[in-house]
Amino acid sequence: MTATPGATPTIVLVGHGMVGQRFLEALAERGLTATHRVVVLCEEPRPAYDRVALTSYFSGKTPDDLSMTDMEFIENHGIELYVGDPAVSVDRDAKKVTARSGEVFDYDTLVLATGSYPFVPPVPNKDAEGCFVYRTIEDLLAIEEYAKSKATVGAVVGGGLLGLEAAGALKGLGLTSHIVEFAPRLMPVQVDDGGGAALLRTIEQMGLTVHTGVGTQEILVDSEGAVTGMKLSDGSELATDMVVFSAGVRPRDQLARDCGLTVGERGGITVDEQCRTVADPHVFAIGECALASDGRVYGLVAPGYEQAETAAATIASDEASFTGADLSTKLKLLGVDVASFGDAHGTAEDCLDVVYSDSRAGLYKKLVIGRDGTLLGGILVGDAEAYGTLKAFTGSVPPVSPESLVLPAGAGESVQLGPSALPDDAIVCSCHNVSKGTIRGAVTDHQCTTVPEVKKCTKAGTGCGSCVKVLGQLVNAELEASGVEVDKGLCGCFGQTREELYEIVHALRITTYQDLLDRHGREEARGGDGCEVCKPAVGSIIASLAPTIGASGYVLDGEQAALQDTNDHFLANLQKNGSYSVVPRIPGGEIAPEKLIVIGEIARDFGLYTKITGGQRIDMFGARVEQLPLIWARLVDAGFESGHAYGKSLRTVKSCVGQTWCRYGVQDSVRMAIDLELRYRGLRSPHKLKSAVSGCQRECAEAQSKDFGVIATANGWNLYVGGNGGATPRHADLLAQDLSDAELIRLIDRFLMFYIRTADRLERTSTWLERIPGGLDHVRDVVVHDSLGICDELEQLMRAHVAHYRDEWAETVNDPEKLARFVSFVNAPDTPDPVVAFVPERDQMKPDLPLLSIGMRPAADVLEGSAQR
Amino acid sequence: MTLAPETTDLKIELALDDDWFTVCDLSTLLPGRGVAALLPDGRQAAVFRDRSGDLFAIDNRDPFTGAAVLSRGLTGTHQGRPFVASPLLKQRFDLTSGQCLDDESVRVTAYKVRAA
Numbered sequence: 001m002t003a004t005p006g007a008t009p010t011i012v013l014v015g016h017g018m019v020g021q022r023f024l025e026a027l028a029e030r031g032l033t034a035t036h037r038v039v040v041l042c043e044e045p046r047p048a049y050d051r052v053a054l055t056s057y058f059s060g061k062t063p064d065d066l067s068m069t070d071m072e073f074i075e076n077h078g079i080e081l082y083v084g085d086p087a088v089s090v091d092r093d094a095k096k097v098t099a100r101s102g103e104v105f106d107y108d109t110l111v112l113a114t115g116s117y118p119f120v121p122p123v124p125n126k127d128a129e130g131c132f133v134y135r136t137i138e139d140l141l142a143i144e145e146y147a148k149s150k151a152t153v154g155a156v157v158g159g160g161l162l163g164l165e166a167a168g169a170l171k172g173l174g175l176t177s178h179i180v181e182f183a184p185r186l187m188p189v190q191v192d193d194g195g196g197a198a199l200l201r202t203i204e205q206m207g208l209t210v211h212t213g214v215g216t217q218e219i220l221v222d223s224e225g226a227v228t229g230m231k232l233s234d235g236s237e238l239a240t241d242m243v244v245f246s247a248g249v250r251p252r253d254q255l256a257r258d259c260g261l262t263v264g265e266r267g268g269i270t271v272d273e274q275c276r277t278v279a280d281p282h283v284f285a286i287g288e289c290a291l292a293s294d295g296r297v298y299g300l301v302a303p304g305y306e307q308a309e310t311a312a313a314t315i316a317s318d319e320a321s322f323t324g325a326d327l328s329t330k331l332k333l334l335g336v337d338v339a340s341f342g343d344a345h346g347t348a349e350d351c352l353d354v355v356y357s358d359s360r361a362g363l364y365k366k367l368v369i370g371r372d373g374t375l376l377g378g379i380l381v382g383d384a385e386a387y388g389t390l391k392a393f394t395g396s397v398p399p400v401s402p403e404s405l406v407l408p409a410g411a412g413e414s415v416q417l418g419p420s421a422l423p424d425d426a427i428v429c430s431c432h433n434v435s436k437g438t439i440r441g442a443v444t445d446h447q448c449t450t451v452p453e454v455k456k457c458t459k460a461g462t463g464c465g466s467c468v469k470v471l472g473q474l475v476n477a478e479l480e481a482s483g484v485e486v487d488k489g490l491c492g493c494f495g496q497t498r499e500e501l502y503e504i505v506h507a508l509r510i511t512t513y514q515d516l517l518d519r520h521g522r523e524e525a526r527g528g529d530g531c532e533v534c535k536p537a538v539g540s541i542i543a544s545l546a547p548t549i550g551a552s553g554y555v556l557d558g559e560q561a562a563l564q565d566t567n568d569h570f571l572a573n574l575q576k577n578g579s580y581s582v583v584p585r586i587p588g589g590e591i592a593p594e595k596l597i598v599i600g601e602i603a604r605d606f607g608l609y610t611k612i613t614g615g616q617r618i619d620m621f622g623a624r625v626e627q628l629p630l631i632w633a634r635l636v637d638a639g640f641e642s643g644h645a646y647g648k649s650l651r652t653v654k655s656c657v658g659q660t661w662c663r664y665g666v667q668d669s670v671r672m673a674i675d676l677e678l679r680y681r682g683l684r685s686p687h688k689l690k691s692a693v694s695g696c697q698r699e700c701a702e703a704q705s706k707d708f709g710v711i712a713t714a715n716g717w718n719l720y721v722g723g724n725g726g727a728t729p730r731h732a733d734l735l736a737q738d739l740s741d742a743e744l745i746r747l748i749d750r751f752l753m754f755y756i757r758t759a760d761r762l763e764r765t766s767t768w769l770e771r772i773p774g775g776l777d778h779v780r781d782v783v784v785h786d787s788l789g790i791c792d793e794l795e796q797l798m799r800a801h802v803a804h805y806r807d808e809w810a811e812t813v814n815d816p817e818k819l820a821r822f823v824s825f826v827n828a829p830d831t832p833d834p835v836v837a838f839v840p841e842r843d844q845m846k847p848d849l850p851l852l853s854i855g856m857r858p859a860a861d862v863l864e865g866s867a868q869r
Numbered sequence: 870m871t872l873a874p875e876t877t878d879l880k881i882e883l884a885l886d887d888d889w890f891t892v893c894d895l896s897t898l899l900p901g902r903g904v905a906a907l908l909p910d911g912r913q914a915a916v917f918r919d920r921s922g923d924l925f926a927i928d929n930r931d932p933f934t935g936a937a938v939l940s941r942g943l944t945g946t947h948q949g950r951p952f953v954a955s956p957l958l959k960q961r962f963d964l965t966s967g968q969c970l971d972d973e974s975v976r977v978t979a980y981k982v983r984a985a
């Protein structure tokens with residue numbers, strides 16, 4: 001580009017959206033930020049963020065999480081970023097841009113990336129209080145505030161991609177949601193009638209009301225001017241408190257019009273194949289504001305990124321062009337997979353459709369095939385598993401018959417066509433235009449061995465994320481091909497996953513760890529001593545299956561004692577100074593005064609610190625190992641059992657006071673909590689299990705934050721699963737409604753046993769539910785509809801556990817040989833560990849921690865390699 | 870297993886300065902687990918036995934926390950060498966040398982030990 005002699009040439013970018021940010025990165029990659037002054041005018045109050053993931057704000061992402069702008073990047077490249085200062089006019093003759101702040105910038109090259117604005121149909125009262133659009137973080141904040149304070153019903157105008165997302169968001173905010181779509185089906189652009197029908201069914205099942213084939217005629221308002229409803233084109237009225245317009249977008253080309261640049265008939269700044277405006281070689285337009293050389297305005301981010309690259313390359317005098325892009329999309333809308341790719345509507349001459357449809361299951365898959373067998377495009381609704389592979393095969397003749405690609409797995413003909421069958425030039429990530437060959441290269445030439453490394457190296461998978469799955473498969477395939485073993489094993493001792501080990505133990509009835517290690521461990525680990533990862537994991541598997549495989553259910557029996565983590569080994573929780581805490585079971589949190597007194601007396605007699613736990617029971621801290629049997633002898637005597645606060649097993653079933661006392665309660669939540677706690681006590685599982693029962697929807701027991709939570713209804717019980725507190729909280733999902741006592745227990749039996757069977761080590765039900773293929777729907781199929789035919793077996797396993805449960809502390813205090821292990825010193829059983837000491841604090845005591853300096857011991861203190869066989 | 874009847878009254882002994890110090894009966898030590906022994910000078914040793922009957926002893930104090938708990942950790946084999954993982958924060962220590970496997974600047978005392 002020409003510059004004033006002597007001065008650094010200036011590039012001014014107007015619009016810091018997704019495409020604008022990508023353009024800056026492309027400039028930096030080409031070294032242009034070093035040779036140019038780069039000025040960015042950003043209209044929104046924050047730098048570029050991930051608009052595609054906008055809706056995830058409602059599932060807990062903060063505006064910061066959504067940011068795409070690394071301020072270090074901006075600073076390091078000397079980019080001048082003016083946030084909240086839009087361009088208001090352009091003088092092309094003087095090559096100057098004026099910002100709202102009044103500042104004027106000279107440019108040598110001007111790049112417009114102003115995106116689009118939401119189209120609001122010109123209906124009366126469209127600007128009333130309670131009308132919104134869905135485009136920016138500010139829009140979402142406004143919607144959220146209004147929905148929380150002023151609305152219980154919401155309607156979305158437009159049943160396209162964004163409309164469905166907006167409707168899902170309203171539903172997530174607790175509103176009754178309606179979708180009004182003028183076309184006869186949902187997502188008219190992406191799917192055909194069949195796909196629309198499958199989508200409709202699934203979306204209605206989620207409780208959203210869909211009105212298709214009707215337009216919005218007027219927004220109805222009250223005397224204050226706030227929305228009260230909508231008048232529809234069929235004459236009917238829909239009562240609603242708020243309206244979100246999502247009826248499409250229009251390019252923001254006003255700035256360009258005002259300065260005399262050419263725009264298309266239906267909007268969009270006209271550019272050539274280099275993304276240069278046809279009217280002025282010094283001005284470029286990219287992203288959603290541009291009318292590309294193929295006559296289209298692209299409303300997706302991937303083509304915009306390609307345009308950003310093209311413009312940057314052109315400014316660097318490299319060869320590049322943008323001649324059009326494919327409109328493939330894969331989305332998860334309200335939890336439903338929807339994908340369309342290539343010539344989805346079959347517009348090519350003589351093409352044929354291959355359709356598989358199961359509207360009961362909400363499945364619809366269509367492939368468009370050319371006469372010669374070339375895959376031209378397709379639509380997938382309900383199951384878009386094959387999207388990545390199919391899209392990459394578009395334009396070629398797939399190596400297997402098209403029918404087999406759309407049939408569901410297990411339907412005889414179905415073929416799982418892995419990405420390894422793809423040609424090297426197939427585009428795997430369309431957001432960043434990354435080919436399979438590039439991904440393979442990242443593994444073979446750049447030594448990337450994990451998906452995160454490959455993402456960093458190639459950018460693949462860092463856009464919409466829909467290709468990450470295929471990416472993972474490719475990386476693994478490539479590693480395997482180059483001889484690197486992709487290790488999914490539990491640890492250095494076992495090549496199997498926990499789930500596989502569970503199946504081995506179950507099927508072959510293996511009752512000892514050593515047997516499992518020596519027969520099924522990795523070659524190099526056989527005959528060895530295992531490790532701290534697999535020992536407790538296998539110990540837990542053997543314990544959960546004990547009655548079924550014929551092992552002892554007592555965790556301190558024989559070899560099992562050596563497998564347990566310290567806590568399980570001493571049936572208490574180790575504290576920071578080497579002392580232990582004691583937690584007797586208080587089922588449902590209900591405790592009679594007599595028992596409270598016993599706990600108080602024991603704590604007083606042994607000088608223990610007491611605290612009410614977060615799990616509705618009482619913890620006594622500061623017991624020395626040799627005191628544990630004495631404390632427990634008294635607890636067992638008073639009728640207490642182990643609370644398993646130490647085990648990866650059932651912790652507590654919290655309760656609210658429920659119907660018995662509470663004026664709102666509709667069921668006896670305390671009784672149910674006690675029943676559940678007693679039924680599942682002692683059940684060893686991949687991680688700890690927590691539960692709660694609330695007596696009504698007010699949810700005082702916080703059941704929705706539990707692995708399995710129960711909430712009373714007028715007709716019975718609702719069962720929620722997969723809740724979690726902790727560092728990554730998750731709300732539980734509703735598994736089934738209005739269950740009787742017996743139905744509830746049967747379902748929990750199945751759910752827990754299915755989890756124990758298939759979860760990974762230390763995987764709570766929440767992460768498990770997120771990880772397993774098919775998620776909640778799959779789990780519901782298995783445990784409610786018995787789709788795998790294993791429910792009888794799951795129930796039987798639970799019955800065996802319940803029948804064989806024994807309190808492990810009662811067992812231990814009656815076994816002198818086991819008790820002998822509860823000493824501080826093997827050679828001085830009566831001497832307490834002098835390191836365990838306490839100091840007073842607030843009427844009780846706390847550990848007095850010994851001070852040690854790490855890694856700075858005098859050399860004389862350390863005996864060199866002196867162990868002896 | 871090496872626990873033949875004639876070995877049951879064998880004692881575990883630890884080498885201290887110039888003498889062998891008796892800790893306990895060999896049979897009290899469960900393979901794969903440790904016990905703590907109080908030494909005459911007030912220090913503590915953690916004594917372990919692996920599944921093939923080999924014995925090891927290191928200092929019982931966990932240098933990362935100060936608590937005397939290494940005898941209560943889980944044991945295992947790492948690249949052919951025996952280790953114990955502290956039950957508190959899970960750092961592993963080589964049982965033959967006392968070297969911490971997760972922080973090369975940290976090492977605990979290792980003792981000679983035998984069954985006699």
Ligand code: SRM
Pocket residue numbers: 573574575581582583611612613614615616617618619645651652688690705723724725726727728764
């Ligand atoms: C004692 C107690 C805190 C208190 O003073 O109230 C506690 C104490 C410990 N918690 Fe907790 N948690 C206690 C209630 C909770 C709760 C609240 C609840 O259960 O309603 C939660 C959040 C709910 C949840 O789990 O989803 C909770 C989430 C955790 C987590 C995070 C789990 C996660 O999935 O992210 C850990 C770490 C872990 O398990 O990996 C943890 C781990 C621990 C450990 C075991 C850490 C350790 O290894 O030393 C603590 C030792 C317990 C001890 O020495 O007795 N604790 N912990 C509570 C015992 C409840 C009981 O009666 O059994």
Ligand SMILES: Cc1cc2nc3c(=O)[nH]c(=O)nc-3n(C[C@H](O)[C@H](O)[C@H](O)COP(=O)(O)OP(=O)(O)OC[C@H]3O[C@@H](n4cnc5c(N)ncnc54)[C@H](O)[C@@H]3O)c2cc1C
Pocket residue numbers: 014015016017018019020041042043044051052053054055085086087088113114115116134135136162165252255286287288289298299300301302304329331464
């Ligand atoms: C909810 C939602 C979900 C979406 N989901 C997907 C999806 O799944 N897949 C997909 O491919 N696409 C999706 N999109 C579309 C995608 O977000 C856009 O294609 C993409 O953001 C376009 O980038 P852009 O930079 O051209 O425009 P934008 O990201 O809109 O950025 C333009 C920026 O320019 C600013 N601007 C305008 N005028 C001026 C001015 N005069 N001065 C200074 N600044 C100005 C605007 O404020 C804006 O910040 C979605 C969009 C939304 C709203």
Ligand code: SF4
Pocket residue numbers: 656657658659662663664665666669694695696697698699700701
């Ligand atoms: S959840 Fe309902 S029944 Fe239980 S205590 Fe709260 S308000 Fe009462």
Ligand code: FES
Pocket residue numbers: 428429430431432460461462463464465466467468
């Ligand atoms: S296709 Fe969107 S990130 Fe790869």
